[in-house]
Amino acid sequence: MDEVKVVVAHSERATLRVGDMFLKVDPDQARLDIEVEAMSLAPVPTPKVLWRKSPVLAIAALRGTTLGRLGGPSTGSSAAWAAAGAAIRKLHDAPLPPRPGRAGRSSQALAAELDNECALLVTKSLLPADLVTRNRQVAQAALRPWTPAFTHGDLQIAHVFVDGDEVTGIIDWSEAGQGDALYDIATFTLGHEEHLDDVLAGYGTDIDLDVIHAWWSLRSLLAVRWLIEHGFDPFASGCEVDVLRSRV
Template structure:
């Protein structure tokens, strides 16, 4: 048997890799339900589902390499980033999936953002002026949007490209559903702001850049406490805290 690699593990879920097979174990079966359904519907390359036996899901590895990694410069070409934008546009233009939006509504999102900002300042996790400035920037994302078929967690490590700079696979669909198209674009380019223009070349439509910047701030503010409590480091170079500092 090949070596077992722990890809990610925390109290909510774990992902293991053995050779070309990924085994996902999730305490929330609804997330796995959504993942399987979204991969079947999405009009972009997705992993093959090998088998499912709750609480586990086995999927095949996709070919190619990840577009990059948060906190590290991406070596992918401009053509690869444009291909990512084109793939996202294809997804956003697809019919909405037949399940409701996952996560928070606008009022809940606003309330959670305010709670996290208060926690960050009360506990001295970040300087008050940094939190206040990014809370102001984040306000632009707190508006109604037209729902699109969104991935919902389109981190740079979730999109793979082949040697021809084409998208070879998009992974981790557990947060997929009707959502804000600009959120997907923001998550993909979080920490890689210099690549946004290349993504938009492929995406092929005008977008509100202020809203994308707002999502960079909002996502980072919401993530910091969770990341710290689950053993991740948002203070690492190029990660969430640096994203917030860039807004200053």
């Protein structure tokens, strides 16, 4: 009998691995709808959908391994990171999906959410006020007009699989939709700044590095309290709080 392995679990959803199959358990029907639709539209390798019976989506395991994880070393070569950059560019150049995604929130909505979160981080004594203030200033550069692209919306390095220097698949599409392309690039390189040049070499176009840095700060500020409340540790080495400190 195959062993059941808990990949990730919190109060909102969980992912289990059973042999060569992943089971995503999510009571939010809309998120599963978005994930299945995005995988069908994305011009990059994605997992095969095996079956779906709400609230569970079963997908096939991908060949290869992830490029790494936040807070840990990267297991991928420079060429693998560049290949990932090329895959991300292919996604961003694809026809737009029908709805906005997580990377598609308006600058006004993001600014309001960010200001509220920064205030909570300080009043709850989760982070020092000067660290929050400095990163809020850095994050401002992300709040600018952008051209919509087909974005993944949660493009962590743990969601990209490679075999050697080949991208074999990208998982977890529940936040996909129209959005800011630089949000994806920033999410993918969060905590792995040393590989940003490799990713951009594969991506193949000039980008505003100040906006990437801004998204690193913005994403980390918005994540810290949620991570703590859901049993994760943003203070672990190389994770969100270290990212914030690196901006100072």
